[in-house]
Amino acid sequence: MTAIELWDLTLKEIKDKISAPAYNQWFKPTMVGHIDGSTLVVLxxxxxxxxxxxxxYTSLVSEIAYEIDNxxxxVLFILHEKSGFLN
Structure with a gap:
């Protein structure tokens, strides 16, 4: 499974578990970075x-990602090097 596939499936599950405003503010503007061993890196x-x-949300995201693919x-949240990466 690719990082993009895993993050897309994880986001779908998160969307069902938290409020729409919380999802839109905190998760919608994220991007998947890469996979580093057993860690999903999110930008x-x-x-x-x-x-x-x-x-x-570290625990929730980790649990969901593990349920999708053990x-x-x-999960590791990091800053994207470029400002405004989702213009």
Whole structure:
């Protein structure tokens, strides 16, 4: 499974589990980065988004990704190097 496929499936599950406003604000503007071993790396627009996702949703995202493909146990939210990457 590719990183994009895993993230798309994970997002679909997340969308069913959290409110639409929370999903639209915190998850919709993310992009999948890559897979690093058993870790799914997710790109965030800014530090606030990264911190929020990391503090409040790491467990949920990790659990969902693991349910989809048990090769993935962790998620890592990082900042995308370029500002405004989702214009």
């Amino acid at each position: 965030c627009e800014d530090e606030m988004q990264r911190n929020w996702l990391e503090a409040r 090769n993935f146990e962790n």
